[in-house]
Amino acid sequence: MSFWETVTGSDLTREWNDFDARAAALPAGHRAAWEQIKTHLFPYGNFTGRNLSPIADAALGLLEEAAADGRGADEVLGDDIPGFCAALAGGEGARTYRDRWRAQLNRNVARRLGRLGG
Amino acid sequence: MEDLTEMLKGTLEGCVLEIIGREETYGYAITRRLNELGFADVIDGTVYTILLRLERNGLVQVTKRPSDVGPPRKFYALNDAGRAELATFWAKWEYVSARIDTLREGGR
16 A cells, blocks of 8 residues: 555545445345445444455455345345444454544543542 | 344354364355254354454454355365364353253252
8 A cells, every 4th residue: 555545545445436346236136235334334434444445345245145146135134234234343453433432532531530640 | 943043142153163163164055054954044144244253353264266156255164263262162052051951950
């Protein structure tokens, strides 16, 4: 990854365009599921969203496999796409906005307390 | 049997480890195996998230193989850490199931 790409995130845009191009080749139902997955993955992104690419890649791979086997998106994912996305993003390395806000709050409180305590 | 999802939650990872431990296999085949066993509610999505977790935790060895149709498939095999995890799972399962049996039989 070049400095330019790091700063502008241009490689990311390209990556997501690639994902969308792959998704465009899928049947309509799978494509709709992909749109939903993107929506529900977004809250798990970090500042640049860089952590989401491998997760999105995995989810898209599953849809592609399903389409190749002739299985419907709902058959593969069930009706709980938000839950699926949470499970995908779960585990280490998938920190959410909320986690970071919480950590920041904890840091600030600790700093204040440290100051008060002398 | 329906609505097993909640009860299965903690054990499904162990089941997947056991299936992979028997032979190298891929996601859809694991789902089918679980469905055959009678866990009809288990879907690919669930198995897939478990497989990703196993991969992240370094318990499986993943090999990508080209498939006749569609994208290459990821095949999963247990590594040493995975085998150790599977042994731990069965030990825990023995413990829990023995206690629950005792409870049902009215003992202490």
